[in-house]
Amino acid sequence: MTKPPFSIGCNGRGAQASSIDRPVSLEEPPLEEQFRLVAETGVFDHFDRLPLPDQLPAYRALVERHALPVRTASWFYRLGEDEPLIGRNLQIAAEIGATMHNMMIFTHHAAGHVVTDDELVDCYLRSYDEGAKLGVEPAYExxxxxxxxxxxRVTPVAEAVMRRGVPFNYVLDYSHGIFKIGNPAEQEISGVRADVEAGRLILDPFEPGNLxxxxxxxxxxxxxxxxAAVPNGPPNIWSLHEPGRGLAALPDDPDQAGKPGRGIMYPFTKPAPGEWHSPWHAWMLEPCKEVVRKVLRHHRDTPDSRLDFVTTEMxxxxxxxxxARFSLIGQNAAIAxxxxxxxxxxAPEG
Structure with a gap:
C-alpha cells in the first residue's frame, strides 16, 4: 500500500476499548493504556494530545516505549484571559515534539462580546511569532x-492573516458542518440559516461552491x-448535559441542563444491536467520506498543498x-x- 505523505494520528480522547459492558466514559483510561491502544491498531503514525505540564515525563516515556510520537496538540482558549496559557502550551507542545498547535478560540471574549476578526488575527499573529521561536505553528479550527x-468568518480571518504575509493554518473538522446540513435549528446557532436557504452558503460537499x-x-x-458525522445527525440521547462539570470546549450554560448532546458523531462502521441509540445507515456517511476524498485529491493534484496531518476524532x-457501547478505539482505527x-x-502511480 502507498504510504501517505502525511501523518495519521488518533486523538487521545478516542483511545478507549469501550464495549456493551464498558460504555464510552468521560473518565479516561490511564495514559499507558491510551498509548498502547493506539499503537496496537497498527494504523496510526502519531498520538494527538497536549500533555498537562506534570504529564510530560510520562508522555516522553510512552512515546519511546510505543514508538508513537506526539506531532499535533490542541487546546481551547478564551481571549482576554487565556493569552498567557497559549504561550505556556506552545512551550509544552515543543517539549513533547509537536509541530502544530490547534487553538480553539471561544466565540465570546472574557469581556463578554463576540470576539472580533481583528482580535482573532492579532492572537494568531502573536502566536505565530511566539511559536516560530519554538518550532511550533499555531492553527485555528x-x-x-x-x-x-x-x-x-473563516475566509475573512484567513485572508486578513495572509495579507500580513503570514501563512494561515486551518484545521478542517467538517463534522461541525455536516451535522448542520438539513438542520435549520443548528444553522440558526451558526447564524447561517438564511444564507443556506438562499443558496449563498453551500454546506453539502457534493454541491458546487461548497465550503x-x-x-x-x-x-x-x-x-x-x-x-464520522451525518446530515441532521441524531442527538446523543445517552448523554445529557450537566453544566458545571468543566468539560473541554463545552460552555457551562445552565439553559443546556438535561438536554442531549448535539449530534456531531455517528458510528463509522455498523454498530451491533445495543451499541448505538439510533438507526444506522451506511449511505448517510457519504458526505463525511467525500470530504476525506476531496482533501486527498486536492493534496495529490496540488504541488504546493500544505496538508501535513490527518487525525481521527471519535x-x-x-x-x-x-x-456509546461500541469500541471507540475500533471506530477510530476504522477511519484511519x-x-x-x-x-x-x-495517490499518483510511481
Whole structure:
C-alpha cells in the first residue's frame, strides 16, 4: 500500500476499548493504556494530545516505549484571559515534539462580546511569532462553540492573516458542518440559516461552491480531522448535559441542563444491536467520506498543498460518543484504515 505523505494520528480522547459492558466514559483510561491502544491498531503514525505540564515525563516515556510520537496538540482558549496559557502550551507542545498547535478560540471574549476578526488575527499573529521561536505553528479550527461556528468568518480571518504575509493554518473538522446540513435549528446557532436557504452558503460537499472547496482552493488546510458525522445527525440521547462539570470546549450554560448532546458523531462502521441509540445507515456517511476524498485529491493534484496531518476524532464527550457501547478505539482505527485505503486509491502511480 502507498504510504501517505502525511501523518495519521488518533486523538487521545478516542483511545478507549469501550464495549456493551464498558460504555464510552468521560473518565479516561490511564495514559499507558491510551498509548498502547493506539499503537496496537497498527494504523496510526502519531498520538494527538497536549500533555498537562506534570504529564510530560510520562508522555516522553510512552512515546519511546510505543514508538508513537506526539506531532499535533490542541487546546481551547478564551481571549482576554487565556493569552498567557497559549504561550505556556506552545512551550509544552515543543517539549513533547509537536509541530502544530490547534487553538480553539471561544466565540465570546472574557469581556463578554463576540470576539472580533481583528482580535482573532492579532492572537494568531502573536502566536505565530511566539511559536516560530519554538518550532511550533499555531492553527485555528472549525468547531462548535467557537468563533468559527459561524462558517462565514473563516475566509475573512484567513485572508486578513495572509495579507500580513503570514501563512494561515486551518484545521478542517467538517463534522461541525455536516451535522448542520438539513438542520435549520443548528444553522440558526451558526447564524447561517438564511444564507443556506438562499443558496449563498453551500454546506453539502457534493454541491458546487461548497465550503470545503472554498477552503481547499485557498490553500489553508494543514490538518484534516475526521469524525464520522451525518446530515441532521441524531442527538446523543445517552448523554445529557450537566453544566458545571468543566468539560473541554463545552460552555457551562445552565439553559443546556438535561438536554442531549448535539449530534456531531455517528458510528463509522455498523454498530451491533445495543451499541448505538439510533438507526444506522451506511449511505448517510457519504458526505463525511467525500470530504476525506476531496482533501486527498486536492493534496495529490496540488504541488504546493500544505496538508501535513490527518487525525481521527471519535471522542468521548457528550456531543460526540459519551455512553456509546461500541469500541471507540475500533471506530477510530476504522477511519484511519479508510484514510489509508483512500490514499492508496487516489495517490499518483510511481
Amino acid at each position: 472549525l468547531h462548535v462553540n467557537m468563533w468559527s461556528e459561524d462558517f462565514r 470545503v472547496d472554498e477552503w481547499l482552493d485557498m490553500g489553508i488546510v494543514r490538518w484534516l480531522q475526521v469524525r 471522542i468521548n464527550l457528550p456531543d460526540y460518543g459519551h455512553n 484504515a479508510f484514510v489509508r485505503d483512500s490514499w492508496a486509491e487516489i
